[in-house]
Amino acid sequence: MVGLSATETVSAPRRNRRAVLALAIAGVLLVVAIIAATAFGAVTLSPGQVLNGLFNGGDLFARQVVWDLRLPRVLVAALVGAALAIAGTILQAVTRNPLGDPHIFGFSAGAGVAAIGLLLFVPGYPTGLVPLAAFLGSLAAAGIVFALAWRGGISPIRFALAGVAVAALFTALSTTLIASSDLFTQAVLAFLAGGLYLVNWQDFWTILPYTAVAAAVAIVFADWLNLLGLGDDVARSVGLRVELTRLVLVALAAVLTAAAVSVAGLVGFVGLVAPHVARLLIGSDERFAMPLAAILGALLVVVADVVARLVIAPSEIPVGILTALVGAPVLLILVRTRT
Amino acid sequence: MSPLLAAAGVRHAYRHKVVLDDVSLGVDSGEFVAIIGPNGSGKSTLLRCLGRLLRPDAGTISLAGEPIFDVDPRTFARRVAFVPQGPLAPPDLIVEELVWRGRFPHRGLFGRRLGHDRAMVERAMALADVAELRGHALGTLSGGERQRAFIALALAQEPSLVLLDEPTTFLDITHQLDLLALLRRLNGEGLTVVTVMHDLGQAALFARRLVALRDGRIVADGEPKAVVTEAGIHAIFGAPLRVTPDPVTGLPLVLPAAPESPAETPAKPPRKRASRPKPEPALKREHAAPAVRRRSKAAADVPGPAPKRRASRRKAPQA
Numbered sequence: 089m090v091g092l093s094a095t096e097t098v099s100a101p102r103r104n105r106r107a108v109l110a111l112a113i114a115g116v117l118l119v120v121a122i123i124a125a126t127a128f129g130a131v132t133l134s135p136g137q138v139l140n141g142l143f144n145g146g147d148l149f150a151r152q153v154v155w156d157l158r159l160p161r162v163l164v165a166a167l168v169g170a171a172l173a174i175a176g177t178i179l180q181a182v183t184r185n186p187l188g189d190p191h192i193f194g195f196s197a198g199a200g201v202a203a204i205g206l207l208l209f210v211p212g213y214p215t216g217l218v219p220l221a222a223f224l225g226s227l228a229a230a231g232i233v234f235a236l237a238w239r240g241g242i243s244p245i246r247f248a249l250a251g252v253a254v255a256a257l258f259t260a261l262s263t264t265l266i267a268s269s270d271l272f273t274q275a276v277l278a279f280l281a282g283g284l285y286l287v288n289w290q291d292f293w294t295i296l297p298y299t300a301v302a303a304a305v306a307i308v309f310a311d312w313l314n315l316l317g318l319g320d321d322v323a324r325s326v327g328l329r330v331e332l333t334r335l336v337l338v339a340l341a342a343v344l345t346a347a348a349v350s351v352a353g354l355v356g357f358v359g360l361v362a363p364h365v366a367r368l369l370i371g372s373d374e375r376f377a378m379p380l381a382a383i384l385g386a387l388l389v390v391v392a393d394v395v396a397r398l399v400i401a402p403s404e405i406p407v408g409i410l411t412a413l414v415g416a417p418v419l420l421i422l423v424r425t426r427t
Numbered sequence: 428m429s430p431l432l433a434a435a436g437v438r439h440a441y442r443h444k445v446v447l448d449d450v451s452l453g454v455d456s457g458e459f460v461a462i463i464g465p466n467g468s469g470k471s472t473l474l475r476c477l478g479r480l481l482r483p484d485a486g487t488i489s490l491a492g493e494p495i496f497d498v499d500p501r502t503f504a505r506r507v508a509f510v511p512q513g514p515l516a517p518p519d520l521i522v523e524e525l526v527w528r529g530r531f532p533h534r535g536l537f538g539r540r541l542g543h544d545r546a547m548v549e550r551a552m553a554l555a556d557v558a559e560l561r562g563h564a565l566g567t568l569s570g571g572e573r574q575r576a577f578i579a580l581a582l583a584q585e586p587s588l589v590l591l592d593e594p595t596t597f598l599d600i601t602h603q604l605d606l607l608a609l610l611r612r613l614n615g616e617g618l619t620v621v622t623v624m625h626d627l628g629q630a631a632l633f634a635r636r637l638v639a640l641r642d643g644r645i646v647a648d649g650e651p652k653a654v655v656t657e658a659g660i661h662a663i664f665g666a667p668l669r670v671t672p673d674p675v676t677g678l679p680l681v682l683p684a685a686p687e688s689p690a691e692t693p694a695k696p697p698r699k700r701a702s703r704p705k706p707e708p709a710l711k712r713e714h715a716a717p718a719v720r721r722r723s724k725a726a727a728d729v730p731g732p733a734p735k736r737r738a739s740r741r742k743a744p745q746a
Contacts, residue, residue, distance in 0.1 A: 103521070184515070308537075315528060319515035322577070324480050326584060327504030327532040372517035373524065 107376035110369055114383040121387055122166060125394045126158045130402055160289045165393045165407070166386035167292070168284075168352040169362070171299045171344040173385025174306050176359025177366075177378045178341040181313035182334050183248040189360040190226075190345035193251025196356070197258030198229020199349040203279050204262050208269040218279075219294065219350035226349055229254055230342030234335070242334050282355035282408025284393050291351040298347040302340045303382060312337065313374040355408040358385045361415040368422040388415055429492045431456045431619055432477060432507070432588060437486035439472055446472045447483060448643040454621055456587065459614040461624045461634035463654075465664050468640040470623045471512075471592055477621065478509035478590045504532035508581035510574075512592040518566025522557050522576045523548070525565065529583030548583050554613060555579035571602030575609065582613070589613070591622040595629070607633040627681045631655045639663045655679035 126142075127133045133141070133150055140147075141154035172190060180188035190196055202225025206213050236250035237243065266276065278285070312333050315323045323330050348355065362385035366377045392410035399405055430453035439447040446469045454460055462470045475481040476488055479495045488495050490506060508529070516525060529551065530544045552558040555578045565573060574594055581589050591610070595603035603626075611633050614620045624630040630637055631651035639647040639654055641663050647654045657670045660681060667684040 315531060317515070317517055317520075318525075318528065319511065321475075321480055321509060321511040322514050322528075322580070324500070325478060325504060325507075325509035325511075325581075326529060327499075327501030329500055371519045373520075 103371065103373075104376070107370045107373065107380070111376065111380055111383065114380055114387065118166065118383050118387050118390070121390045122162050125162045125165070125390050126154055128394050129153075129158060129397055160292045161284050161287045161393070162390055164287045164292050164295070164351055165284055165389045167295055167299045168348040168355060169358050169385035169387065169389030170303060170382040171295075171348040171385075172355060172358040172389075173362035173366075173381040174303050174378060175341040175344040175348075176385075177363040177374065177381045178306060178313070178337045179251075179359070180363055181316050181374065182242075182337055182341075183244045183251075184317070185244065185248045186364070187360065188248070189357075190341060190348075191354065191356045191359060192255060193248070194233055194253075194255030194258055195226050195230045195251075195342060195345040196349050196354045197255045197262065198232070199223070199226035199346065200262045200280065200354055201225055201258050201265070202228070203353075204265050204276055207273060207275050207279065208265055208271055218275075219291070222279075222353075223346040223350040226346035227342050229258060230338065230345070234338055241331050242338075247338075278406065279353040280408075281406030282353040282411070283404070283406045284352055284396075285404055287351060295347040295351055298343055302343045302347070306337070306340045306344070307379050307382070309337075310374040310378040313378070317372070317374075352389075353406075353408065355389065355411055357408075357412040357415050358388055361411075361419045362388060364419055365422055429489075430454055432488070432490055432621075434473070434477060434488045435486055437473070437476055437483045437488060439469075439476065439481070439483040439485075446643050447476070450486070450640075450643070450645055452638060452645065452648070454588070454619060456619055457614070457617060458619055458621075459611065459633070459635045460621045460638055461630035461636070462621065462638050462640065463624055463627060463630050463663070464640035464646075469643040470640055473640065474509075474590050474592050474621070474623050478507060479503055480509060501532040501535070504584055504586075506586055507588045507590065508584045508586040510577050510581050510589065510591045510594060512594075512596055514577050516565045519564050521562055521564055522568075522579070523552070523561040525576055526551055526557075526561075526579045526583050529580040532584055547585060551579040551582035554582055554616075556609065569602070570597045571599075571606060574598065574602075574606060578606075578609070582618075586618070588619040588621065591620070593623050593625055596625070603629065627655060627660070631678050631681075632676065641665075652679060655681060 123135065123138055123142075127135060127138045131153060133153065137147075137150040138154055141150040142159075175190045175195070176188060178188075179190060179193055180186060182188070183193075199222035202221040203218050206218060206221045233247065233251045233254050234242070236254070237247035239246070262280075312328065315326065315328045316330070316333065320330050323333075345359075363377065363381040365384050366381035370376055370380060388411055389407065392414050393407045395414065396405045396407045396410045433451075433453040435451050437447050437450045438445070448469075450469075450473060452473075462473060464470050472481065476483045479488075479498075479500070482496055490498060490503065495503060526548050527540075527544075530540075530548065533547075534541070534544055549558070552561060555575045557572065557575050557579050560568065560572055560576065563572075565576065568576065574597075578589075578591075578594075594610070595606055598606060607629055610620050610622065620634075622634070624634070631654075634651065636649065637647065637651050637654040638645060639659075646662055647659050653659075655670055656679070657668065660666075660668050660670060669682045669684055670679050671682060672678070673680045
């Protein structure tokens, strides 16, 4: 309906209208998913109860379930998904590599080392420190990747290889930490596979500013990615400061990833799959593809989190496993039917 | 008066290999310069330095007297455009949007698409003869159409100078000549053109000035007739080649030296030619050159049916 094949001949305005339409549809789907996700759980509420609970009507019980338990979790899921999707979009553009992803390039692995080190080796740590450690660990990993890739400038291929190397190194380090500790707590597993069960309003308000500001800047400057997509020579020759642009973009991706993994742990695959699904649906113009990827990423994590809560209720499956379980088939179907 | 673009004492090395060694060159407004020379002679490196894509180790390059690395990149991009060899693009990008990206130096990321921008995009597409392809995705274009689309992007920058790196490399002979005729036409309308070229015959035919590099130094610089002589070509390529005037244009033609062994005379059936030693890449296309000269001459200069069609298309956006 809104898809484009590479061989179609269309005028630019018509193509843009289709992209806006796709964005609107995805936005509506996200709102519906958020409301539905708020209804499902150990106690299932009716859509009426959810809406009443949301807008101060309804019974006290429904209001408490909606406001205190479910809504913060669902909104954090949406933020995490959007942040990872934008980070993935950026990393794919900066490296011109379809496998660009904050997970694959080691940004999350840095968070893993920091958080696991704290969880296992610092007895009596304050709980609030885990997100901070993860946030800083992720930024540090991004900085290391950038520094390793720098030699009078960033070459896309060097950045991708440095990222994969850093990911391998930090994952090995995390595993070493776990192996050398007698404790293997639920919290460690929750962090490694991604989980949202301990999420509360405070987490939401903590990551909202980082996510919102970085996402807004990234979306506003999405046309940079379009210029980078023409290769460094053309981007430079139309006057783009290519190295500065890449630095700013990677910094944005790092902040978005750090914010996401600090509260949700290592949720994989969203940053990889959402940008591809967006581009397969509406084409490669990042001014539209990046916001669509953000909405789809949010949708994916919100839906995955609901499934994570329901499948083996009252226990939960780590959400990071479900993002892959839900996202991979979607990507495969699109790749096979649209390319 | 200072030249439009000038290089003075430019040196550059990759690791320890010196690629440009004390190159000085001035390009005046309105010139059509072809940079020629053997593989690895530093042609592309020089072009990249001139286009502000590569900062040379030493020497200065200035645009209208101002050192180019002191100029703001977008200001530079409004004066000088660069068309690389085999540029990248997402296959689903349509021509019109590609050309719009050439407006970046004028409008930035947030500039509204003003009437002037639109007019310039239309003009660039008309000049590069891609207006009819505006809605086509780049992935569906032929090599020649794709190259013209990137030239349109460059023209949308409203530059006074365009630098091109072997623009005809991936094209067949017809499209090569069409593209060179296009450059010649743009040059006729006042655009300064500096292009790296592989094919000596084409360079001599289309450019008004040849600059020859060998081992990172300029070894010849002047009109085609003055540069493309047997002695001159031998100095540039170090290979024995024959230079003879084209019976039609009088411009120099470059041919391989006369074969010595009778087994290699042209009288031999063509299928046996496969066993001949491969000629130097720069010479490969020379055999075809005389046959197509007439045609390309017409395309370039004489108002035959094809140019007329282009001329009418070019007027369209102004109406």
